[in-house]
Amino acid sequence: MKLLESTGIALRGAHAVVIGSSNIVGRPMALELMMADATVTVCNSKTCDLPGLVAQADIVVAGVGAPISSGVNGSSRARW
Numbered sequence: 001m002k003l004l005e006s007t008g009i010a011l012r013g014a015h016a017v018v019i020g021s022s023n024i025v026g027r028p029m030a031l032e033l034m035m036a037d038a039t040v041t042v043c044n045s046k047t048c049d050l051p052g053l054v055a056q057a058d059i060v061v062a063g064v065g066a067p068i069s070s071g072v073n074g075s076s077r078a079r080w
Contacts, residue, residue, distance in 0.1 A: 001032045009059065011036040017057035018042045019050070025063030033059070 004011065016038045020026035030040045038059065043050055054060055 001029075001036070004059070011038045011059070014038045014058040015056060016040050016059040016061065017053050018061045018063065019054075020044065020063035020065075022063060022065075026061075029061050029063060033061075 011033065016030075016033045018026050018030045018033070018040060021030075021042050021044045026042060026044075030042050033040045041053055041057075043053060047053065
């Protein structure tokens with residue numbers, strides 16, 4: 001959150017997409033963004049149309065430990 005706040009981007013009212021729903025990164029980050037009055041969508045490896053959700057987002061937070069099978073770029077595997 002400190003990193004996001006340091007950019008000066010307004011979080012209130014922004015649509016944030018959090019990729020990854022782990023207890024260590026994804027869920028805590030989603031809660032922090034919600035407490036900053038952002039609208040939050042949490043995605044995981046089963047999320048349909050991940051590229052579409054990312055395209056609509058004002059803020060994207062990626063907290064994944066492995067490539068997501070649908071890939072952000074629409075490929076069969078995300079590339080690091």
